[in-house]
Amino acid sequence: MKVSQVKNLEKIYRRKVPVNEVIHLDLARQLCSISHEIRRQVGILVNRRGRIVHVLVGDNREIMIPDLTTFRTDVGRLKGLRCIHTHLKGETLTRDDLTDLALLRLDFMGAIEVEEDGQPGNFFGAHVVTKNEEDKTWEVLEKTTMEEFQFSFYDFVESLEEELSRMTVGKTVSKARRAILVSVNGNGKNGSYDSLESLQELEDLATTEDIEVVDRVTQRPAQIHPQFLMGKGKLKDFLIRCLQFNANLIIFDQELSPAQVKSISELTELEIMDRTQLILEIFGRRAHSKDGRVRVDLAKLKYLLPRVSARDDAISRIRGGIGVRGPGETTIEITRRRLQDRIHRLEKELDNLKKGRRQRNSKRLGSGLPLVSIIGYTNAGKSTLFNQLTRSSVLVEDKLFATLDPTARRLRLAGGEEIVISDTVGFIRNLPKDLLGAFRATLEELRDADLLLHLVDISYPDCEENIRIVEKILEDLDLIKVPRILVLNKIDRVDRELVRNMVRKFDTMGLSAYHRTDFDLLIDRIRHAIPASPVLR
Numbered sequence: 001m002k003v004s005q006v007k008n009l010e011k012i013y014r015r016k017v018p019v020n021e022v023i024h025l026d027l028a029r030q031l032c033s034i035s036h037e038i039r040r041q042v043g044i045l046v047n048r049r050g051r052i053v054h055v056l057v058g059d060n061r062e063i064m065i066p067d068l069t070t071f072r073t074d075v076g077r078l079k080g081l082r083c084i085h086t087h088l089k090g091e092t093l094t095r096d097d098l099t100d101l102a103l104l105r106l107d108f109m110g111a112i113e114v115e116e117d118g119q120p121g122n123f124f125g126a127h128v129v130t131k132n133e134e135d136k137t138w139e140v141l142e143k144t145t146m147e148e149f150q151f152s153f154y155d156f157v158e159s160l161e162e163e164l165s166r167m168t169v170g171k172t173v174s175k176a177r178r179a180i181l182v183s184v185n186g187n188g189k190n191g192s193y194d195s196l197e198s199l200q201e202l203e204d205l206a207t208t209e210d211i212e213v214v215d216r217v218t219q220r221p222a223q224i225h226p227q228f229l230m231g232k233g234k235l236k237d238f239l240i241r242c243l244q245f246n247a248n249l250i251i252f253d254q255e256l257s258p259a260q261v262k263s264i265s266e267l268t269e270l271e272i273m274d275r276t277q278l279i280l281e282i283f284g285r286r287a288h289s290k291d292g293r294v295r296v297d298l299a300k301l302k303y304l305l306p307r308v309s310a311r312d313d314a315i316s317r318i319r320g321g322i323g324v325r326g327p328g329e330t331t332i333e334i335t336r337r338r339l340q341d342r343i344h345r346l347e348k349e350l351d352n353l354k355k356g357r358r359q360r361n362s363k364r365l366g367s368g369l370p371l372v373s374i375i376g377y378t379n380a381g382k383s384t385l386f387n388q389l390t391r392s393s394v395l396v397e398d399k400l401f402a403t404l405d406p407t408a409r410r411l412r413l414a415g416g417e418e419i420v421i422s423d424t425v426g427f428i429r430n431l432p433k434d435l436l437g438a439f440r441a442t443l444e445e446l447r448d449a450d451l452l453l454h455l456v457d458i459s460y461p462d463c464e465e466n467i468r469i470v471e472k473i474l475e476d477l478d479l480i481k482v483p484r485i486l487v488l489n490k491i492d493r494v495d496r497e498l499v500r501n502m503v504r505k506f507d508t509m510g511l512s513a514y515h516r517t518d519f520d521l522l523i524d525r526i527r528h529a530i531p532a533s534p535v536l537r
Contacts (some may be wrong), residue, residue, distance in 0.1 A: 001038060001057075009042070010032050016061060017050040020154040021086045028112050028120045028146050035086040036118030043085025048107070048154065053081065060088050065100055078128070078161055082153070093140060097232075101126055102137045102240045107157045112146060118146040120146035127156075130163045137240050177271070179206055180215045180242055181255040184229040195220075195253075197462060202253050204379070205278050209285075227263045229254070233328045239268050251278060253430075258307040275430065280339035291353045298346045305339050308332060317353060345360055369410070370419045370530045373446050375474075376455035377428025377466040381489045385455060385513040386423040389523075413527050414520070421451070429469050446477075451529050452484035458502055458510065459493035467506075485529050487522065489513050 012034075035042040041063045043056035053082070056063045063085050071079050083106055090113050101109040106130070113121035125141040141151075181202050183195045195218050203213045217238060219230045228235045229252070242250065249271045250264070256274040265272045280303060283296040323483040374382045387393060390409035399440050424446065446452065454470060457462055467486070474480045488510040491499045499510045509525065511518040 005038055009057065012044060012055050013052055015052060017046050017052070019048065019050050020152055022082060022108055022110055022125065022149070022151050022153045022157065023112075025120070025146060028084075028123075031084070031086055032112060032114045032120045033118050035088065035114050039088065041086050041088060041249055043083060045081045045083055048080050048157070056083075056085060058085075062096060064093070065104065068104055077105075077165065078104045078157065081106055081319050082110070084108075084110040084112065086114050087111045087124075088114050090121070092143070093126055098126060098138050098140075099236045099240065100129060102243060103236065105243075108153065118298050122146070124292045125149075125151070127160065130160070137244060148186065177211045177249045178214050178245065178247045179211050179249040179251050179273075180217060180238075180245060181206065181213060181251050181253065182217050182219065182230075182238070182249045184219045184221065184224065185254075197465070198253050201429060202251065202278070203276060205275070205282065206251060209278060209282055211249065211251075214247055215241065217241070227260065227262060228267070229256075229264075232267070233262065235267060239270075242268070242270060249273060251275070261307065279428075291350075294350055296355065298343065298350065301339055301346070305336065305343070308335050308339065370450040371408075371422060371448055372411075372419055372451045372453055372526055373422045373424055373449040374453045374455055374529070375424055375446065375470065376426060376489075377457065377460070377470055377483075378428050380426060380455045380457040380460075380466075381513040382426065382455050383423055385489065386421060388513055388516060389519070390421055411523075413523055415527065417527070419526070419530065427470050427473050429466075446479050446482060449482055451526065452479075452482050453526070454484050454486045454487060455489050455513075457490050458488040459490040463502075483529065485525060487511065488523075 012027075012030065015030070017023055017027065023044075027044075031042050033042070037059075039060055041056075041058040041060065043058070043063045044052050045054040045056070045065070046052055056065065059440065067409055068079060068081065071081060076450060081104075083100070091111075093109060093111050095108050097111060100106065107127070109126050111124045113123070115121040122143050123146045124143055126138050127141075129136055129139045181199055183199050183202075186196055199216050199218065203216065206213050219234065219238075221230055221234070225231045230238070247270070250268065250273070252272070252274045254274065255276050256264070256272070261272050261274070278514075280296070280300050284300065287293045287296045326337040332512075374386055376382050386407070390411055392407070392409050408420050411419050411421045413419065452474075456467055460466060471480070473481075486506055486508045488499065488502055488506075488508060490512060491510040492515070500531075502508075503510055509518065509521060511522060
């Protein structure tokens with residue numbers, strides 16, 4: 001670019017736009033003249049006082065808007081800036097123009113057509129709109145010539161922002177996380193039904209963590225984007241949806257790589273979480289025993305280790321000292337080394353806890369009391385049944401993973417015999433392999449069980465799939481050979497015909513853990529199943 005052309009661009013900063021006009025005709029002519037001369041798009045960002053705060057120069061197809069984080073971004077308010085730029089090919093406002101308008105919360109987006117003689121031609125404009133029945137984010141104005149364009153800008157934008165503020169009253173008071181759930185599956189991976197079921201479970205997980213779910217989105221791209229999963233353009237469209245629902249968190253049903261988390265976070269400027277991280281958060285709150293806390297901390301650190309990245313801040317990335325050669329360690333290396341040291345310490349502590357648990361189990365085995373462990377999909381009613389059988393008061397909630405730490409109580413049978421009943425953590429679909437370690441505190445108890453009582457929530461829409469998931473996890477943990485009986489729970493919530501069909505299909509019994517009507521039959525089944533099963537050691 002020539003020096004004279006640069007000087008012409010610098011002169012634009014001296015101009016001022018009347019506060020109630022989007023742009024005046026003389027400035028539009030100046031922008032078009034420069035754009036025509038350099039064959040590039042030229043634009044300006046103007047604040048509400050009419051002062052030009054940025055002059056933008058792009059290529060012949062687009063301009064790039066700089067970082068605007070220093071400008072106001074309060075909920076219910078616009079950015080206080082309008083963007084006006086030139087178009088060299090006579091095109092209307094592009095998808096990128098409208099996306100930037102919504103994402104950046106600009107007051108107005110305008111494009112001036114540059115004619116062959118360098119004069120302004122048609123003018124295209126758009127502005128954001130408040131929530132409406134059509135679920136529109138912006139309103140595109142009718143095409144007009146630059147000479148004929150009239151728009152009371154200041155009066156309009158003030159009334160628009162007042163309306164936006166009314167819509168968001170109370171939202172700024174609550175600091176609760178508002179999330180949109182996203183499932184991204186490529187063609188040929190998991191059917192739409194499986195995605196919906198998995199998203200429903202993800203919503204249950206979010207509710208357990210007191211996260212408000214405001215929307216759910218399923219994407220099935222032809223090919224998974226290695227950086228953004230759904231492609232940068234789709235992600236921008238999705239971000240507009242986040243603005244519409246005032247969401248401050250995106251939870252992906254798929255496990256994200258460290259690079260994907262970083263890329264999506266930088267593009268959206270929102271908190272990003274995947275299924276694994278959400279489960280880890282729940283585990284962190286639910287684990288109360290020392291064993292449970294150590295295992296959860298270990299799982300968190302192993303999840304965090306590959307996601308450690310250097311921070312772009314004022315802190316030097318290089319550590320060194322007097323008498324050392326070379327630049328020293330980078331801060332990222334120090335952080336990783338400290339994480340690895342802590343992981344090593346926790347693993348040693350875990351080994352010591354295992355020894356103590358084996359000693360306690362050997363005492364129980366020496367007493368000859370059979371162990372019956374209640375297992376099943378999460379939220380199947382295991383803790384409720386455990387409390388009813390043993391007259392205990394284990395925490396019961398209609399949430400996933402309400403029970404994480406193992407609990408055991410003695411139970412006297414009708415014939416006077418005694419057994420030990422244990423309550424365990426619930427299973428879940430798509431559990432990452434790295435998280436299986438966080439289950440070991442309860443699952444290792446199952447290795448010593450004489451009988452597994454597999455409880456099934458018959459009221460769940462796809463309870464048979466949950467049965468298969470539990471069986472698969474037992475197989476993965478090498479527990480499939482432990483004797484077990486299957487029991488259908490929550491029969492009071494479904495049609496009797498369904499109960500009869502399921503009882504016949506699985507050759508089992510049904511009950512409601514809240515009522516003791518069929519408990520005698522259940523205890524009788526347990527009593528007859530234990531002697532027939534060899535005690536596994």
